[in-house]
Amino acid sequence: GENxxxxxxxxxVQEGDSAVIKCTYSDSASNYFPWxxxxxxxxxxxIIDIRSNVGEKKxxxxxxxxxxxxxHFSLHITExxxxxxxxxxxxxxxxxxxxxxxxxxxxxxxxx
Amino acid sequence: xxxxxxxxxxxxxxxxxxxxxxxxVEGTSNPNLYWYRQAAGRGLQLLFYSVGIGQxxxxxxxxxxxxRPQDRQFILSSKKLLLSDSGFYLCAWSVLGQGYEQYFGxxxxxxVT
Numbered sequence: 001g002e003n004x005x006x007x008x009x010x011x012x013v014q015e016g017d018s019a020v021i022k023c024t025y026s027d028s029a030s031n032y033f034p035w036x037x038x039x040x041x042x043x044x045x046x047i048i049d050i051r052s053n054v055g056e057k058k059x060x061x062x063x064x065x066x067x068x069x070x071x072h073f074s075l076h077i078t079e080x081x082x083x084x085x086x087x088x089x090x091x092x093x094x095x096x097x098x099x100x101x102x103x104x105x106x107x108x109x110x111x112x
Numbered sequence: 113x114x115x116x117x118x119x120x121x122x123x124x125x126x127x128x129x130x131x132x133x134x135x136x137v138e139g140t141s142n143p144n145l146y147w148y149r150q151a152a153g154r155g156l157q158l159l160f161y162s163v164g165i166g167q168x169x170x171x172x173x174x175x176x177x178x179x180r181p182q183d184r185q186f187i188l189s190s191k192k193l194l195l196s197d198s199g200f201y202l203c204a205w206s207v208l209g210q211g212y213e214q215y216f217g218x219x220x221x222x223x224v225t
Contacts, residue, residue, distance in 0.1 A: 051212070
């Protein structure tokens, strides 16, 4: 089955710096790659996603890139702010109606 | 707009007791429904998913079971809880034909003592 590896497990940056979180997946049939942000005690919130027919997607300060050949995808956050501090999860699935397989999460701390 | 509910929000149960957690979705029909568990400080583990009434797929064999008695209702159960069942249980939904996105409910925090 699918396996998703996520790195790093913790990431500390200064406010205004960029943060990058990387994930690799094992199943070449996976074609949908979302990223979730989870604040302490809250539910995960979908922040951005990408499908396998696209190499990059951007939404304001966050962007996701996908390399299908290498089977890895990354989350990029620019101009980080303290409110970006949270746990970020990547995931992979084989498309609509199929289950998401999650990475183990990255705890991002942004200090001011 | 669609809304997903879970209850109870928190639950403390002794080892060996039964469990029933409920998830309902409003504002959509024929959703795909999912149960995930998140142990303290850990990632999200898929437990069950359902593409329709009475259709349940199990990802992890354990002492939990799931049922879908109605289109927008998903129930997670156990006959006898273990200490290792403690965690944050999240229900999620998605809809075929409206994108691949999955959205999570508010979760139930279960502590088994």
